[in-house]
Amino acid sequence: MMREITYTTAAREALAEEMARDPSIFVVGEGIGVRGGNFNTTQGLYELYGPMRLRDTPIVERGFVGMCTGAAMTGSRPVVDFMFFDFILDSFGELFNQTSKMQYMSSGRLKMPIVLRGCIGIGGSSATHHSGSYYPIFVHIPGFRVVMPTNPYDAKGLFKTALRGDDPVLFLEHKSLLNVKGHVPEEDYSIPFGQAAIVREGTQATVVALGSMVRLVEKASETLANEGISIEIIDPRTLAPLDIDTILQSVHKTGRLLIVDETFAPCGVGSEISSQVMEKGFDDLDAPVMRLNGLHTPTPYSPALEAAVVPNAQTILQSIRDLLAE
Amino acid sequence: MSEEIAKEQALTLWRQMLMIRRTEEQLAKSYAGGMIPGACHTYVGEEAVATGVCAHLRHEDAVFSTHRGHGHALAKGVPPREVIAELFGRVTGCSRGRGGSMHLFSPEVGMMGTSGIVGPCILQATGAGYSFKLLGKDNVGVAFFGDGAMNNGAFHEGLNLAAIWDLPVIFVCEDNMYATEVPFAYATKNQDVAARARTYGMPGYSLDGNDVLAVSQAASEAIQRARSGGGPSLLHCKTYRTRPHAEGMRDAGYRTPQEVESWKQRDPIVTLKAKLLAQNLAEEGDFEEIESDIKAMVDEAAEFAKNSPYPDPATATEHIFSV
Numbered sequence: 001m002m003r004e005i006t007y008t009t010a011a012r013e014a015l016a017e018e019m020a021r022d023p024s025i026f027v028v029g030e031g032i033g034v035r036g037g038n039f040n041t042t043q044g045l046y047e048l049y050g051p052m053r054l055r056d057t058p059i060v061e062r063g064f065v066g067m068c069t070g071a072a073m074t075g076s077r078p079v080v081d082f083m084f085f086d087f088i089l090d091s092f093g094e095l096f097n098q099t100s101k102m103q104y105m106s107s108g109r110l111k112m113p114i115v116l117r118g119c120i121g122i123g124g125s126s127a128t129h130h131s132g133s134y135y136p137i138f139v140h141i142p143g144f145r146v147v148m149p150t151n152p153y154d155a156k157g158l159f160k161t162a163l164r165g166d167d168p169v170l171f172l173e174h175k176s177l178l179n180v181k182g183h184v185p186e187e188d189y190s191i192p193f194g195q196a197a198i199v200r201e202g203t204q205a206t207v208v209a210l211g212s213m214v215r216l217v218e219k220a221s222e223t224l225a226n227e228g229i230s231i232e233i234i235d236p237r238t239l240a241p242l243d244i245d246t247i248l249q250s251v252h253k254t255g256r257l258l259i260v261d262e263t264f265a266p267c268g269v270g271s272e273i274s275s276q277v278m279e280k281g282f283d284d285l286d287a288p289v290m291r292l293n294g295l296h297t298p299t300p301y302s303p304a305l306e307a308a309v310v311p312n313a314q315t316i317l318q319s320i321r322d323l324l325a326e
Numbered sequence: 327m328s329e330e331i332a333k334e335q336a337l338t339l340w341r342q343m344l345m346i347r348r349t350e351e352q353l354a355k356s357y358a359g360g361m362i363p364g365a366c367h368t369y370v371g372e373e374a375v376a377t378g379v380c381a382h383l384r385h386e387d388a389v390f391s392t393h394r395g396h397g398h399a400l401a402k403g404v405p406p407r408e409v410i411a412e413l414f415g416r417v418t419g420c421s422r423g424r425g426g427s428m429h430l431f432s433p434e435v436g437m438m439g440t441s442g443i444v445g446p447c448i449l450q451a452t453g454a455g456y457s458f459k460l461l462g463k464d465n466v467g468v469a470f471f472g473d474g475a476m477n478n479g480a481f482h483e484g485l486n487l488a489a490i491w492d493l494p495v496i497f498v499c500e501d502n503m504y505a506t507e508v509p510f511a512y513a514t515k516n517q518d519v520a521a522r523a524r525t526y527g528m529p530g531y532s533l534d535g536n537d538v539l540a541v542s543q544a545a546s547e548a549i550q551r552a553r554s555g556g557g558p559s560l561l562h563c564k565t566y567r568t569r570p571h572a573e574g575m576r577d578a579g580y581r582t583p584q585e586v587e588s589w590k591q592r593d594p595i596v597t598l599k600a601k602l603l604a605q606n607l608a609e610e611g612d613f614e615e616i617e618s619d620i621k622a623m624v625d626e627a628a629e630f631a632k633n634s635p636y637p638d639p640a641t642a643t644e645h646i647f648s649v
Contacts, residue, residue, distance in 0.1 A: 026460055052460050058490075063483030066446050070453025070467065073438055074388050076460050078453075098446050105439065106431040107422040108645035142646050166648035 002183040008040050010152035010184045011173065014159035015079065016045060017188070019053065022077065025163065026053040028064045029081030038083045039119055039178060065091035065116075069099045072114040077163070085118030085172060086132040099168050100143030111166040112143075115159075120148075121174040121212055122262060122299050122310050131299040133211070133263040138170050139240045139272070145169040145193055146240040150214045152182035154237055157191030164190065174212040174262075194241035198250070202232035205256040205323055208247060208273060209233055213260040213311060220316045231320065239269055247273060248281045255286035258323050262310050265293035287326035292319040333607045336598065339381060339538045341616045343373040343595050346397045348624045349406045350569075353396070353413055356628065357573040362413045364426040369397030371536075371568035374594035375500050376401035378541025379468065379561070382549045386463070388438045388454035390447035391470045393428045394500075394567070395440030398470050403435035407627035416634035423637040444505075445480030447471055448497065452484045455493030455558070464553045466494040474505025476522075477513055485526045485560065494552035496545065497523075497560040500535060502567045507580040523560035535563030536594040566592075 005013070019025045027042055033056035036043035046054040057064045061082070068078035082088050088095070095116070102110050120133040138144045145167050149155040155173070162169040199214060200221055209217040214235045221231040232250050236242055251257050257277055259270035270291035277289055295309040311319075350368040357366045369376070372394070380401035383389065391398040399409055404420050412419025413427055420432045428442040438454070441447055447469045454467030475481055476499060488495045499519055503510055511517065523530025529551075531544045541563055548559035566589035570577035602608040 024461060026456075055491075058486065060483045060487070062479060063449055063452075063487055066449025066480060066484070067453040067456060067487055069446075070388075070390065070438070070450030071457045071460075072453070073433075073450065074454040074457040074467070076457040093443065094446060094449065097443050098441070098450070102439065103648060104645050105421060105425050105429045106433060106645075107424055108648070109431065109433045110438070111648050145647075 002185060004181045005152055005184050006178065007152045007155050007173070007180050007182070008178045010156040010182075011159050012041060012043060014156045014163065015042070018160065018163040019045065019049060024076045025079060026055060026076060027079045027081055028055045028057050028068060030057055030059060030083060032056060032081045037081060039173070041081055041117070061087050061090035062094055066094040066098065068114055069094060069102070069112070072112050073102060073110050077113045079115045079117065079163070082116065082118035084130045085120045085134065086129050088116065088118060089132075089134070096141055100141055103167070104143065112168050113166045115162045115169045115171055117171040117173065119175045119178070120172045121176060122294065122306060123176050125301050125303055125306060126299070127301040128298040133172070135170065135172060135239060136263065136268045139269060140267070143168060144240060145238065146172070147193065147238045148172045148174075148211050149237060150174070150177060150211060150235055151180065152184050154191060154197070156184055157189055158193070158237065160190035161193060172211070176212045191237070193238045194243050195237065196243035196246040197235045197237055198246065199233040199235050200231065202230035202254065204230045204254055205258065205320060206232045206234060206247065206250040206254045207320065208257065208259045209235060210239070210259075210261040210269060213262055216311065216313060216316055217260055219313060220320060223317060224320065229324065242273070244273070244276050244280070248277065248284075251277055251281050252284045255284060256323050256326070257285070257289045258292060258319055259289070260292045260311055260316060260319070262294045264296045265291055266296060268293060287323060290319060290323050292316060329607065333602070336539070336602055337608060337612060337616065339377055339542060340595065340598050340602070340613070341620065342377045342381070342401060343538060343598070344616060344620050345406065345623065346373045346376065346400045347595055348620050349400055349409060349627070350396060352624050352628050353410065354569065354573055356410070356414070361632070363415055366413060366427050366573040367394045367396075367571065368569045368573065369394055369567070371589060371593065372500055372502060372565045373397055374538035374541055375498065375535045375563045375565055376470065378538045379496065379498055379545040381542050382546050383436065383468065384465070385435045387465045387468065388436050388451065389468045389470065390438050390450045390454070391440040392444065392447055392472060392475070393440065393442055394472065395430055395470070396427070399430040399432065399437050399440065402432075402437045404430065404432045404437050405627070406624055407630040408432065410627050411631035411634050414631045414634070415636060416631055417637040418630070418634040444471070444475045445478040448475060448480045448484035451495050451497070452488045452493060455488060455495035456491070458494055459491070466496055466549055466552045468496045468498060470498045470500060472505065473499065473501040473503065473510040474508075475499070476510070476519065485523070485528070485558070488558040489526045489528050492555065492557035495558040496548050496552060497558065499560065499562045501562060501564050504580065506571050509580070519562035520560065528558045528560060530560045531562060533561055533563045535565030536592050536597065538594055538598055
């Protein structure tokens with residue numbers, strides 16, 4: 001029987017295996033050395049590879065992102081571990097004006113093999129500086145791959161692809177998924193970017209669920225199945241590139257589409273999917289494309305307020321019912 | 327050092343400075359003639375810095391530069407024809423027409439890019455130093471930046487990281503006294519830049535940036551130290567740009583004509599020539615020969631650029647990703 005390991009263990013295995021294979025990979029971050037990472041992302045690796053490859057940094061996000069950009073241009077393969085993804089905001093200028101543009105500006109003569117990983121998502125009263133997701137901003141900018149695995153199998157397979165490629169990759173790990181267990185084979189495998197997963201097959205409506213929303217939508221679909229309602233669930237797995245074809249094929253079958261995303265609606269991934277489906281699959285639609293997003297607000301602390309800003313089992317069920325009633 | 331070697335080295339430096347100067351003068355002329363569709367920041371007056379530092383670099387050493395970067399690209403080995411063609415927006419330019427004056431890339435010779443943003447080159451050179459140390463190479467990362475970068479966070483973060491990890495990086499501050507038009511003296515309380523280096527725990531050099539021999543000597547020492555594991559250094563080179571911030575820009579209101587004139591008297595090309603003549607290390611004929619070589623090279627380069635095709639519009643979205 002295939003073993004079960006947690007999401008974090010799966011991602012760490014991918015990193016450990018690739019570091020063993022490729023001596024040019026190194027990791028930077030705050031507390032990723034001896035301590036093994038706040039989220040255990042590098043546990044046990046410092047003992048194997050030492051300080052040059054597991055590099056604890058001062059708290060200088062702009063500094064180490066700029067540094068890793070230069071490192072990626074000169075033959076090494078940095079992994080930046082932001083711990084909380086919110087901290088990436090201090091390095092936006094380096095990322096948007098430098099990291100993402102070097103391959104283009106050098107007309108492909110430079111490569112940019114850099115992985116930017118961090119934990120995203122609302123929960124645990126983390127409040128507004130430790131709850132951010134922000135991935136739509138990176139989808140907007142040319143030059144980034146944006147990867148958001150939702151289970152241990154995908155975490156390992158997508159991380160391998162990120163570490164073996166030559167492009168800047170954002171590898172986003174939702175905090176609520178880190179201890180989730182799942183089947184992960186012992187043997188080597190990787191998952192290509194741009195291939196969505198059909199999490200559940202169905203006929204009456206398509207729900208594209210992002211990140212932690214996949215599990216909530218699965219639960220809702222079970223409730224609906226008991227009522228005889230058949231929902232198809234798609235997990236894009238990578239937002240850039242986005243596998244729009246799988247979504248279009250599903251909408252062709254179901255005629256209805258809802259996008260469920262924890263983060264903000266304006267100019268979001270749901271807006272983009274909605275536009276593309278309208279442009280390329282208008283004749284397949286039996287109802288307007290709908291979105292369910294977290295509220296457009298900084299993330300509050302109190303559990304009572306925090307719960308109010310993210311989609312939950314009830315709002316997801318209601319949104320699907322509303323879509324079916326259209 | 328034998329007299330013969332000293333002469334040869336000095337004339338090589340002089341030749342390199344002149345090559346930069348004549349290329350820049352050609353670019354200024356081409357800008358006025360409408361051949362350059364975007365910005366053009368010349369390096370006229372500052373040639374001694376790039377020349378003195380790059381004289382000690384190999385192609386495998388990585389240079390990261392700033393918006394005033396033509397001189398760095400040329401000194402690092404990008405041919406004038408590729409620089410001129412790039413500013414003309416041609417496909418034969420060093421960035422294949424994607425960059426212009428502020429984005430000169432030629433990784434083949436270790437020119438890892440000039441930049442339109444002040445500061446990032448400091449961090450990227452630090453990263454190159456990290457790569458070289460990790461991969462066990464004896465190469466160095468070099469950042470050229472102006473006084474305008476000295477008060478940017480990237481300066482603090484980059485120098486600190488290079489210092490705590492003993493990275494092979496040379497930080498070269500080209501202090502031309504003005505961040506566009508804002509005087510360094512206004513923007514900075516403590517103007518002892520070399521002292522800042524010592525604050526971070528690395529050697530700092532205060533140099534006459536118009537004296538190519540002084541720059542070259544300090545750079546040689548710093549680069550040798552970096553290559554042998556001795557960590558980073560900061561070179562503070564006081565110099566001056568004698569043309570406006572960018573071609574076509576107003577050049578008044580923030581500095582006086584007298585000031586510009588006084589720095590022209592300290593022109594690095596003129597002063598080196600006078601020194602070599604006075605010391606009987608070279609003769610007029612040596613300089614005339616170089617002048618005529620460089621003129622032919624730059625004329626040919628401009629002609630090449632003018633006759634080069636523009637990039638194919640169908641390629642506008644190529645190379646965003648590696649695959």
